[in-house]
Amino acid sequence: xxxxxxxxxxxxxxxxxxxxxxxxxxxxxxxxxxxxxxxxxxxxxxxxxxxxxxxxxxxxxxxxxxxxxxxxxxxxxxxxxxxxxxxxxxxxxxxxxxxxxxxxxxxxxxxxxxxxxxxxxxxxxxxxxxxxxxxxxxxxxxxxxxxxxxxxxx
Amino acid sequence: xxxxxxxxxxxxxxxxxxxxxxxxxxxxxxxxxxxxxxxxxxxxxxxxxxxxxxxxxxxxxxxxxxxxxxxxxxxxxxxxxxxxxxxxxxxxxxxxxxxxxxxxxxxxxxxxxxxxxxxxxxxxxxxxxxxxxxxxxxxxxxxxxxxxxxxxxxxxxxxxxxxxxxxxxxxxxxxxxxxxxxxxxxxxxxxxxxxxxxxxxxxxxxx
Numbered sequence: 481x482x483x484x485x486x487x488x489x490x491x492x493x494x495x496x497x498x499x500x501x502x503x504x505x506x507x508x509x510x511x512x513x514x515x516x517x518x519x520x521x522x523x524x525x526x527x528x529x530x531x532x533x534x535x536x537x538x539x540x541x542x543x544x545x546x547x548x549x550x551x552x553x554x555x556x557x558x559x560x561x562x563x564x565x566x567x568x569x570x571x572x573x574x575x576x577x578x579x580x581x582x583x584x585x586x587x588x589x590x591x592x593x594x595x596x597x598x599x600x601x602x603x604x605x606x607x608x609x610x611x612x613x614x615x616x617x618x619x620x621x622x623x624x625x626x627x628x629x630x631x632x633x634x
Numbered sequence: 635x636x637x638x639x640x641x642x643x644x645x646x647x648x649x650x651x652x653x654x655x656x657x658x659x660x661x662x663x664x665x666x667x668x669x670x671x672x673x674x675x676x677x678x679x680x681x682x683x684x685x686x687x688x689x690x691x692x693x694x695x696x697x698x699x700x701x702x703x704x705x706x707x708x709x710x711x712x713x714x715x716x717x718x719x720x721x722x723x724x725x726x727x728x729x730x731x732x733x734x735x736x737x738x739x740x741x742x743x744x745x746x747x748x749x750x751x752x753x754x755x756x757x758x759x760x761x762x763x764x765x766x767x768x769x770x771x772x773x774x775x776x777x778x779x780x781x782x783x784x785x786x787x788x789x790x791x792x793x794x795x796x797x798x799x800x801x802x803x804x805x806x807x808x809x810x811x812x813x814x815x816x817x818x819x820x821x822x823x824x825x826x827x828x829x830x831x832x833x834x835x836x837x838x839x840x841x
Contacts, residue, residue, distance in 0.1 A: 577801075
């Protein structure tokens with residue numbers, strides 16, 4: 481043993497004698513258990529992940545008080561372990577005024593996964609736009625028909 | 635650009651409904667004074683579809699994507715008809731696409747409706763003498779005002795549970811990403827006004 485390390489060892493021993501007992505042991509204890517966690521991914525409806533968005537968690541029965549907070553990673557993912565309260569957990573993901581809320585049930589009869597809303601595909605959107613255009617065309621034609629009739633009667 | 639449900643305090647949402655209601659009432663009162671209000675309905679109906687569809691088309695502006703707002707276009711082409719048309723469009727966007735919410739319909743109506751009214755005023759004022767400049771300012775100015783209104787509402791309704799600093803920074807990125815839209819929508823209105831003035835000057839009036 482070199483003189484230097486011996487001196488260091490003596491120093492540690494002296495400190496150990498003076499300091500209170502818990503500091504003596506450098507052993508670590510790990511208690512591990514498997515828990516149920518809630519994992520979510522927040523995406524914009526364009527498919528882009530909500531990266532770095534703020535997450536606010538509300539426990540069942542306490543919608544006014546935030547139970548926990550965090551932020552999503554680059555893929556918009558976030559994982560947390562809910563408390564022992566069973567029921568409907570509400571998770572809000574928000575960025576620059578945009579975002580969504582999801583509700584996750586915990587407890588024995590809870591479903592495995594939920595989604596806040598499914599993003600419509602391109603075909604769905606095209607059909608929706610076509611239907612709205614059809615409605616607008618009908619409105620336009622109705623207004624024009626009524627006008628022609630009033631023109632004819634006047 | 636659409637405020638979703640559940641993120642805005644109830645008081646602010648109600649104030650939004652009151653503001654949008656007042657603006658719509660004013661618009662309808664002005665429309666009633668027109669000699670033939672019904673003549674504008676076909677154009678308003680078709681442009682409502684365009685406004686509605688615009689929110690479904692995402693334009694990539696790295697690092698994010700933006701949607702066209704078209705509030706300036708609505709104001710220039712529809713005048714006071716823009717307000718009811720925008721409300722109908724926003725309602726359909728909220729129900730069919732999930733863009734925006736029903737509780738925030740009033741606030742979103744103000745975010746898009748006030749810029750449309752501003753665009754109408756600019757078009758009727760500046761556009762009378764300088765049509766190109768009027769179209770550019772109406773289209774671009776509407777985007778700027780909508781961004782300011784959106785950011786103002788988000789800041790005013792910041793919940794205590796949120797880290798305000800992070801949200802403010804995210805809002806800054808959001809506004810920066812939308813700045814190219816100022817020029818884009820100004821140019822859209824400019825091109826449309828030029829085309830319409832050439833092919834059908836009667837469609838574009840200044841008052």
